[in-house]
Amino acid sequence: MAQRQERRRRRRRARQRFDRQFEAIARLHPRLRWLVRVLRARGWMLLRLPVAVLLTLGGLAWFLPLLGLWMLPFGLMLLAVDLPYMRGPVSALMIRGRRRLSIWARWWRRPR
Numbered sequence: 001m002a003q004r005q006e007r008r009r010r011r012r013r014a015r016q017r018f019d020r021q022f023e024a025i026a027r028l029h030p031r032l033r034w035l036v037r038v039l040r041a042r043g044w045m046l047l048r049l050p051v052a053v054l055l056t057l058g059g060l061a062w063f064l065p066l067l068g069l070w071m072l073p074f075g076l077m078l079l080a081v082d083l084p085y086m087r088g089p090v091s092a093l094m095i096r097g098r099r100r101l102s103i104w105a106r107w108w109r110r111p112r
Contacts, residue, residue, distance in 0.1 A: 011084060018080060018087040021094040045082055052078030073097065 022040065026033040039048060052075045059072025073093070080090035 014088040014091065015084070018091040021091050021098075022077075024098065025094075039078065040081055048078050049082060052076075052082075 022036055026036050038044065055071045055075030055078065057075075058067040059069055059075055061067050062069040062072070076086070076090050077094070080086040
């Protein structure tokens with residue numbers, strides 16, 4: 001019984017952390033707020049899963065001209081919306097990615 005409660009608590013914390021990352025994206029990029037809200041809506045699972053798989057596969061073929069590595073994180077984020085076991089690792093990658101981007105942006109803007 002205690003193990004079941006612990007698993008539920010971990011899943012709930014992973015879900016909350018994952019939700020906070022999407023909220024941070026919406027705050028940083030207000031134009032994407034509506035897209036984030038629409039893609040995370042409950043009724044869009046039948047559209048979200050194939051798009052997520054296509055984005056992930058396209059990201060793996062990043063060396064081709066029209067496809068890019070940018071597709072991989074977006075595909076993983078969409079997959080994690082529907083697959084609970086992916087939320088923890090994907091939210092950790094989102095946090096690391098946001099930190100790295102902020103460090104890079106500070107470095108880029110520094111006076112030379």
